[in-house]
Amino acid sequence: MKLMNRHIVSSLVLAAGLSLTSCENFLEEKPYSFLAPANYYQTPGxxxxxxxxxxxxxxxxxxxxMARLLPYLTWFPSDEALPPLLAPQRQLDNFSFAADHADILNLWRQIYDAINRSNTVIERVPGIAMDETLKQQYVAEARFLRGFHYFNLVRLWGGVPLxxxxxxxxxxxLVERSSVADVYALIIADLENAGQNLPATNQQGRATKGAAKGLLAKAYLTxxxxxxxxxxxxxxxxxxxxEVIDMTQYRLMPDYQLAVGGANEFNAESLFEWQADRNLLAVGEHSVFGQFTLPRDIIGLVPEAGQTGESNVVSEIGFFNRYDDRDYRKESTFITQGTNRQNKVVTWREFTYPYPAPAWKFVNTKATTRNGYAFSSNFPVLRLADVYLMRAEALNEVGGPTAEAYAMINAVRTRARNRNxxxxxxxxxxxxxxxKEQFRDAVLDERAIELGFEGHRWFDLVRTKRFVQTLKAAxxxxxxxxxxxxxxxxxxxxLLNNKLTQNPGW
Structure with missing residues (x-):
């Protein structure tokens, strides 16, 4: 047991050092002794x-x-998506999983690894002689990331070790679980710091003031x-x-299809995205979701003729039916027909796996590469339409459906009427x-359609106390x-940490 503990801790301790391979400045060989935390963090580089x-x-x-595990744990146990071919994930979908499920363990460990890396920045960067404004920004970015990680932890598991x-x-x-209140206190402190010290704009894929304030709004709502x-x-x-809506660098894109999808990364509606590169190496940071959400045996949807998708992630038919046929967001989200290998045009009911394919948010339709994985898009974490709907929901909870609450949700619906x-x-x-109750239901429904397959549905159902009844109905x-x-x-x-207690019922 002690050996296993030592292995886990060694992984955490080495996380910061291992992460250095991500930057070109650190491709040169260095003696291991120089990589000790006390010696290493010396320069702006x-x-x-x-x-x-x-x-x-x-x-x-x-x-x-973000590349797979968090979407899996929030897509499949909701009423949103299912995995026809992924046997371990079918356990998530049909609630036959237990506390030994590999995806649950791996996500837990990877989030804590991510927290350790953020902590390294927060602790070590302040001691480096460098531009003070840039130093403050780096720490704020790390605190944004740490706040994001703990927000995921508290929503998935409740009180967790801090x-x-x-x-x-x-x-x-070997740390015991903290209370939900204490976890939120850390989240709020981190995101408040980030909101004060991050720049209004930043390099693509990095946190900004708007991202921190938008995520903090979601933390309060949750x-x-x-x-x-x-x-x-x-x-x-x-x-x-x-505050976010009033920031001049953000706006609702005039066309829904410009707000989502691989060809429209880092647009004016995007507050934060997980940035997937186009690396075709076996362990590249590419997203799999373009390939996984395309229908199998339907040709012509990817740049090279004959290439098809995998149908590893498909839409639940009930969730698909939430979208009215007149809603532009339906055709902007789903593939519902295509040409099969026999050169016959078929509907989704005749696909090899007969489910609507929620691919358009994860496929770069302007890509020229032949490789399906390489034209997958970033994963959207937070965009402005989400912020509009959060404000609508919060205003309704405070004082009922005010004129401003209607303005927020109707701005999203107005954009949905725009084609091209x-x-x-x-x-x-x-x-x-x-x-007030009808408006509350309307916002939840609007979020399902506007933000479908963007990682919000499971969280929304749980925080609004609708999860069990919705899944039982479906x-x-x-x-x-x-x-x-x-x-x-x-x-x-x-088993490794006897200070941990299990969640009720498990």
Missing amino acids: DALAALTGAYDALGDNSSTY MDKTVTTIDEA RASSEAGQASDYQKCADLAK GASTSTFPANLVGLT HPEFPVTEKHNLYPIPINEI
């Missing part, structure tokens, strides 16, 4: 390398964290309905969302005359219960 490693932890190959310092010994890794909720949370969410940037439809119509045969509002603490982690 060292600081940038550490920060690069912290970003790299979001997904340092195509089967990790590691706000780099782990260097076995004893430091905490509001949790056991740690405070009376002011909804108002704080609404206020922060307005021009209004060509009367659907969806603006909302009017709803009660799949009466699934053994979903209230315990599924949280994932189990990975059993291997409990």
Whole structure:
């Protein structure tokens, strides 16, 4: 057991050093003794390398964290998507998984590795002699990332161990779970710092002031309905969302198809995305979701004739049916027909795996490469339409469906009427005359359609206390219960750390 503990801690301790391979400045060989934390972080280049490693932890190959695991754990147990061919993930989809599921364990460990890398920046960069403004920015970026990681942890598992310092010994890794309130306190402190010290604009794929404030708004919105909720949370969410909406560098793109998809990365609506490169190496940081969401045996959808997708991620038919045929977002999200290998045009019901394919948000339609993985897009974490809907929801919770709350949701619906940037439809119509409860339902429905397959649905259902009833309605045969509002603490982690306790029911 001690040997296994030592292995885990060694991985955490080495995380910062391993991350240095992500920066060209660190491709040169160096004596290992020079890589010790006390000796290594000396120059501005060292600081940038550490920060690069912290970003790299979001997904340092195509089967990790944002590149696969977090989407899997939020897509499949919701009513949104299912995996026809991925046997381990079918357990997530049909609720037959247990505390030993590999995806749950791997995501837990990878998030804590990411936290350790962020902690390295937060601790080491302040001691480096370099430009003070840039130093402050690097630390703020690391605090944004750490806040994001803990926000994922608290939403997936509830109270978790708080590691706000780099782990260097076995004893430091053996930490008991903190309360949900304490986890949110760290999230809020990190994102407030980031919101104050990040620049308004930054290099593509890096955090900005708007990203920090938008994520903090989401944290308040989520905490509001949790056991740690405070009376002011909804108002704080609404206020922060307005700050982001009022920032001149962000705007709703005039055409929905310009707001999503591989050809439109880092557009004016994007606040933060996980940046997938186009590396075709076996462990490249490419996203798999373009290839995985394209329908199998349907040709002509990718640049090279004859290439097809894999149907590893498909839409639940019930979720697909939420989209009205008149809604431009339906055709902007799903592939519903195509030409098969027999040169016959078929509908999605005749696909090899007969489900609608939610591919257009993950395929770069302007790519010229032949390789399906290489034209996959970034994964959207936060965009402005989400912020509009958060403000609408928060305002309604504070004071009912005010004129401003209607303005927020109707701005999103108005854009949905625009095809090629021009209004060509009367659907969806603006909302009017709803009660507070009806407006609450309308926002949840709007989020499902506007943000489909962007990693929000499971979180939305859980925080609004709709998860169990929604899944029971969609799949009466699934053994979903209230315990599924949280994932189990990975059993291997409990065996390694006897200070950890399991979530109720697991």
